[in-house]
Amino acid sequence: MPDFLIIGTQKGGTTSLYHYLTQHTQILPAAQKEVHFFGLNFHHGIDWYRQQFPLPESEKQMLTGEATPYYLFHPLVPRRVKNLFPQVKLIVLLRNPVERAWSHYNHEVRLGFETLSFAEAIAQEPARLAGEVEKMLADPKYYSYNHQHYTYLSRGIYANQLKSWMELFPKEQFLILSSEAFYANPAATLAKTLAFLGLPPMEIEDYPKHNAGEYATLPDGLQSTLNQYFQPHNQHLLDEFSLNFSWD
Numbered sequence: 001m002p003d004f005l006i007i008g009t010q011k012g013g014t015t016s017l018y019h020y021l022t023q024h025t026q027i028l029p030a031a032q033k034e035v036h037f038f039g040l041n042f043h044h045g046i047d048w049y050r051q052q053f054p055l056p057e058s059e060k061q062m063l064t065g066e067a068t069p070y071y072l073f074h075p076l077v078p079r080r081v082k083n084l085f086p087q088v089k090l091i092v093l094l095r096n097p098v099e100r101a102w103s104h105y106n107h108e109v110r111l112g113f114e115t116l117s118f119a120e121a122i123a124q125e126p127a128r129l130a131g132e133v134e135k136m137l138a139d140p141k142y143y144s145y146n147h148q149h150y151t152y153l154s155r156g157i158y159a160n161q162l163k164s165w166m167e168l169f170p171k172e173q174f175l176i177l178s179s180e181a182f183y184a185n186p187a188a189t190l191a192k193t194l195a196f197l198g199l200p201p202m203e204i205e206d207y208p209k210h211n212a213g214e215y216a217t218l219p220d221g222l223q224s225t226l227n228q229y230f231q232p233h234n235q236h237l238l239d240e241f242s243l244n245f246s247w248d
Contacts, residue, residue, distance in 0.1 A: 090174050
């Protein structure tokens with residue numbers, strides 16, 4: 001069962017970090033990086049979840065975990081994790097919300113899930129999400145396609161998401177990382193993460209980027225608009241959690 005969860009954020013480098021971590025001799029990877037148990041697959045039950053993790057083949061201290069970036073944002077996940085694994089360590093990567101939104105949009109376009117322009121998509125986001133969280137909270141079996149796919153702006157309001165988790169878990173169980181610092185120096189971020197997990201350091205030969213897409217630069221007009229949109233939310237992140245990643 002998981003010793004750690006990488007819970008977010010989507011398009012923040014979670015795939016790369018998980019890939020690097022699972023090269024450690026004392027970390028056993030899950031059957032897949034994104035198990036989605038606490039969100040989309042909770043109905044399968046805890047026995048199904050157990051089957052997603054390997055059994056250690058020796059008495060050597062081994063850890064295992066998974067990385068599902070939807071966990072940070074899904075409204076039902078924090079309580080579910082708390083009820084089942086109150087001691088689990090939680091790793092969060094936070095990326096500049098403007099860049100994250102643009103990357104997320106291009107990801108959805110690439111998968112064929114988004115047909116609107118970026119400007120239209122962010123304008124339509126409130127209408128697309130209207131009532132969806134309420135439905136998810138009212139009916140745990142309800143699946144919201146729009147909540148999973150069309151949340152370009154909403155997922156970048158990090159303070160609200162962290163609050164939902166930190167109301168349930170002590171801060172000592174969190175490692176909150178900057179995606180930009182990770183991209184700039186993956187070895188340093190990997191070392192910090194291994195120390196957080198109580199594991200000895202390791203060196204790997206290469207740090208390839210995983211799940212990275214190619215797309216055009218965000219137009220200047222939209223860049224300025226989104227900078228202004230996220231500024232108060234970034235300030236809230238600083239005021240509430242003393243997290244300042246110099247995105248502004």
